[in-house]
Amino acid sequence: MQNNEQLLQAFENYLAQTEFPAEPELLYAPIGYSLAGGGKRLRPMLLMLACGIFSDDTQRALPAAAAVEVFHNFTLLHDDIMDNAAVRRGKPSVFAKWGQNVAILSGDAMLICAYRLLSAIPPQLLPQVLATFNTMALEVCEGQQYDMDFENKPKVSVVEYMHMIELKTSVLLAGAVVIGATLGGASEEDCRKLRRFAIELGLAFQLQDDLLDSYGDERLGKAIGGDILEGKKTYLMITAMSHADEPTREVLRSTYRKQGISDQEKIDTVKAIYDSLDIPRLTEQQISLRFERALAILDTLSVGAERTKGMRDYAAGLMGRKH
């Protein structure tokens, strides 16, 4: 069996040798640019690790791993148009570099390329994997739509927010592990359990992302406080809104678009409210709860504990935690 470092290297090699046509250049160059942009390769890693729980042959998972990574990058490409985002992983987004039309069309081509990679999996598993992939892909679109809906919605509840990030983030991780497990020969029951594992892990991951945006971590290439300055409805903001009194809520609602104060003052104002309402600790609690739940599910699989060690280590590393 390969360790996690070797697994990642095998994936990078596979992706690098995946060929895309050269012409028309404006259709295909953004795909190579986008895939070469790095990122954690979280989704393909989860897919291969899930396969590795049930089979020593993780090679067979490479095409599907590439499919989920290409799909993920497709969503980023189109999200960046919708969010008007000029930067992605410290480089100009495809949208900023080539313009909107190229970003739309090469994104479309990327989604099709994801399906083309899927078509390389063993025929007897194809119907099941394709169905999992389709449901996953559609739910990710639903999540993005809810995320955009929330921007114009005056009040978003914690339950609505958790549902949105489950669709926008967790579902893709869940699809990846279920596809990986299926390719590894897992039973339906183990697939269902791994799905729950990934849903919980994805929620922990997204909440941590929300927390780090305001409270920082050098691992992120983002400026601290970006969410606050955009007035984004994050877990922190939504939880604070649900705990605060009305005058404080009004401050939370309006600070980001206030004239005549600096960005740093805006960030300090909102974070002072978060601190007074104990939001960082509440968020940490929620992250730990989700993360522990995820790990506990791994123990219930029909395999020995040694088979889940790679997944466990990877999840802990992802969350910057020991286990």
Add this chain to the structure above:
Amino acid sequence: MQNNEQLLQAFENYLAQTEFPAEPELLYAPIGYSLAGGGKRLRPMLLMLACGIFSDDTQRALPAAAAVEVFHNFTLLHDDIMDNAAVRRGKPSVFAKWGQNVAILSGDAMLICAYRLLSAIPPQLLPQVLATFNTMALEVCEGQQYDMDFENKPKVSVVEYMHMIELKTSVLLAGAVVIGATLGGASEEDCRKLRRFAIELGLAFQLQDDLLDSYGDERLGKAIGGDILEGKKTYLMITAMSHADEPTREVLRSTYRKQGISDQEKIDTVKAIYDSLDIPRLTEQQISLRFERALAILDTLSVGAERTKGMRDYAAGLMGRKH
């Protein structure tokens, strides 16, 4: 066996009972709106007719027929953003009605829905049909990219133009007939022949579309001369450019953006040049050549002539021709 009218009705019924989720509304409402907008249902009809050549059971082709129609409507949805088109089939485009972000994301969801419909086909045929569909879908994107590239390209040759419309239009018709024939149990050789049939038919169809835009036909809901007013590089324009002397070429290049003359004068100026260069007749010749070639290919299939009658009638009706 069903006649063509019954086939169309069976398709409309199938499409109408295909369910899409209700929520989030901004993701799914545009899909229903787009599919209810009508159109000729050219691609699903070709798919079912191709299936019908080899099998009396055309029912089995319905999910794939719906997949190609949903795919086609997905391309329209995204093309309308890229072309900034406010009207589609006499109604506001999704882009005009709901805005760009909704059009991008619901288009994405539509593409995924096309794959979801495909996943309903018999498992033993799925790998082959999926591969055909993927290649087709990617080539359609290539065609759209070349079409956009041509807008900024000073000189486009007739060969380049034919290659572009083969990708943008013919390839989708070819994918539809190959998938239909595969589902009907056709041999590989018959599939290859039907592919050529559809490529030729698609070229005839696109050139006729170019001709009718300038020389009219009430069947089209378009204003006459739209292509001329947009300065679009159509078969007529490109052929005229290749036949004209330099001063005339300059008139062809510049008329559409000339100030101080009416739209009708612009149209009259360009059409007078087309007429003087015999462009309508040259285009008609090319259309007839392609159409006759297409029909001739049908005669070479490994089935009796009575089995291709439905396809023959349909193609003739499409082109407004006798055969």
